[in-house]
Amino acid sequence: MICSRLIGVTEHECAEIEAKLEAATAELDRMKFTLDVVGTVDLDTGLLNRNGIFESIQRAQRWLVRRGDVYGVLYVRFPDLDVSNTGDPSYLELMKHLAATIGAGVRDVDEVGRAADNSFAAVLANLEPGALQTVAERVLKLLRQVIEAPNLTGDFQMGGVEIMTASHTYGTVLDTAERLTTQASLGDSKLSTI
DSSP, rough: OOOOGTTTTTTTHHHHHHHHHHHHHHHHHHHHHHHHHHHOOTTTTTTBOOHHHHHHHHHHHHHHHHOOEEEEEEEEEOOTTTTTTTTTTHHHHHHHHHHHHHHHSSSSOOOOEEEETTTEEEEEEEOOOOOHHHHHHHHHHHHHHHHHHHHHOOOOOEEEEEOSSOOSSSHHHHHHHHHHHHHHTTTOEEEEEO
């Protein structure tokens, strides 16, 4: 018990304090879950969450419909990343570092988000046809350098999809990129055009 070390606090008072603390913690967890569900920002890292990634894809899709702008989605997964303690500050710093690495390989107008505990997605709006390959190669190079750093063990997989027509839903686009990621060899990418 946390409060058992406080001087002058009875066991009954200590139990009440512990119960209130537990209730407050449960309420905060519930509120965080609600924000994660309806919000667009990952509260732990400040990146876009899955909802934010979907909104970014929707914006790119609208530009495709209006102006014919091709767009793409890169999905990067770190399968060996230990996600058992996602609230650990060192884990969160690592997530921010990996997202920044991916962000360094894309343009300033592109958006990077946290798609899952061990995965990121970058939405690349207004691409020239075939440009996804160039961006993917740049991100691959940066990620290979990061993975070789002594403080990071494991590897990554990357998938990407370049969208040429507006007939795909945002969920299909992200799912396709994620599926291609799981098919990619470790340390490499698998890309497709739809």
